[in-house]
Amino acid sequence: MEPGTVVWRDTAQALLRHKWLILGCVLLGIAGAAVFSLVQTQRWTASSQVVIGPAVPPALVGKLPTGADKTGPLGMDLPAETQARVMSSPALLRSVAKSLGMPTSDESAQSLASVTRVKAVTDNAYLITIDGPTADEAVRRANAIGRIYLAQRNNEAKALLTTLAGQAQDRSRTAAAQSRTLVSQISEAIARGDTQTAAALRDQRVGLATEARQAADEASAMRKALSGIGTGSELVSPATKETATSSPLVLRDITVGGILGLVLGFGLALLSTHLSPFVLTRDQAARAAGAPVITASIGRRRFWRRAAPHLPPSELTALGAEASGALARRELNPRGIGASGAGALLVVSASPTPNSAGIALAMAEASARDGRETLLVLADLGGTPVLSHVTDHEGLTDLVAEPAPTRAVRARKLFRPGTVADLYVLPPGLSDDESALAIGPSLVPGIVADLPPGYSVVIHGPASVGRHGITPLAAAVDASILVVQVGHDKDTDVSRLTAALAFAGAPVLGVVLIGASQHDETLGIPVNFKPADAPTLPMR
Secondary structure (H helix, E strand, O other): OOOOHHHHHHHHHHHHHOOOHHHHHHHHHHHHHHHHOOOOOEEEEEEEEOOOOOOHHHHHHHHOOOOOOOOOOOOOOOOHHHHHHOOOOOHHHHHHHHHHHOOOOHHHHHHHHHOOOEEEOOOOOEEEEEEEEOHHHHHHHHHHHHHHHHHHHHHHHHHHHHHHHHHHHEEEEHHHHEEEEEHHHHHHHHHHOOOOHHHHHHHHHHHHHHHHHHHHHHHHHHHHHHOOOOOOOOOOOOOOOOOOOOEOOOHHHHHHHHHHHHHHHHHHHHHHHHHOOOOOOOOHHHHHHOOOOEEEEEOOOEEEEOOOOOOHHHHHHHHHHHHHHHOOOOOOOOOOOOOOOOOOEEEEEOOOOHHHHHHHHHHHHHHOOOOOOOOEEEEEEEEEEOOOHHHOOHHHHHHOOHHHHHHHHHHHHHHHHHHHHHHEEOOOOOOOOHHHHHHHHHHHHHHHHHHOOOOEEEEEEEEOOOOOHHHHHHHHOEEEEEEEOOOHHHHHHHHHHHHHHHHHOOOOOEEEEEEEEEOOOOOOOOOOOOOOOOOOOOOO
């Protein structure tokens, strides 16, 4: 299987397992967006377009004297971005507010500026967009901004031209007056016979006359230009009344909220899956145990309860039978444990559970039905008995006081008939003495070793047996089957127990998973899965 397939498969499993979380996030996003949208103040938007021509003829602007203000704020031709900022500035908007009968305080001007947007479409075309509480008010504001800006710009241009014309007229008068004063000086120089001085004064008088004439012409041109100011500037596209509000856009906000909720749900689902220390899927159970999931019961993980629910007997029987069938396949069980001849198998749970005993009983029954004499050793001394007719009999703990030479014979006498022909059961026993509870499981290897040839043995035990841990039971078997509940800790419950079983000589052949998701049913590790680093253990 390609690695990319596994990644996408894990992702699909995570999303399917958390479908209610994802759906809840989507609904939460939709509800939040709807509430947010509905509590917003209703707002309308209007747009107008202004085209601006030259305010002052460029030829006349060049006639300004050195040091004069050639920038103006509105009278001169400023860069497009600067003019756009001027249109949306509080200074201009205060005039707009005054013309519309609105308050002209600084707060009102700033509030109006916050909903005004001016964009320079080209070098001389500007798009004015503004929000208003009603459609009519938005239209009034958009058109007022364009009209007032053009009016102020024209007024500034006219004032500038008037000033320039006055300055030119003053220069003309000054030059003419100076020219007249030179007439008497020239006459005096001629009377003295100073021809050189007279010639110089004549040249100076000609220059002053020329300057006076040019200044007079400039003044005349500027006065003539006053009538053409604003001819190239107009409100080309006045704002029109909209039929729908620009805010709130409920449908848009709900769509955005749903998308954000979906993204949040996906993120939480994947984060929960990849950061969770618990077994959630077949693949995780197989990786934690280093063995394939050979059978699984469909259930639902409950976050508030990690204990496995008690499965009905029919389902336990089906799981045990399917596990026995999986063991009969040589590719899963290369040593043929439980397939034919004698063999000893340990069924152990990753944590205390009532289900593993039922699975052990079903596997023992399947072995007996195949014609093999089978012994079921119930070594879980604190567990609930699975056979009601052997609960009141002596058993494993009663062998503690039996002398070693006669212990094997005594053990054979304690075997009780099971529910299927050729099936025998060694019950836990009646003793509740602490020493018996601690030492009892360590007697299992001797009991198994003393069995006649041809017996198949299925031992059921908990993850921790007495003060010796799992070692006594693992020493009596050739391999083990691990029962794992969805919600078990991958490291503490599963991996450590798997390592302990392998170290004790009872490698895990397969996993019986309790509570698997239905979306996991056909997506698990295949039955011929083998860990890459699985060591080849010797036959017993």
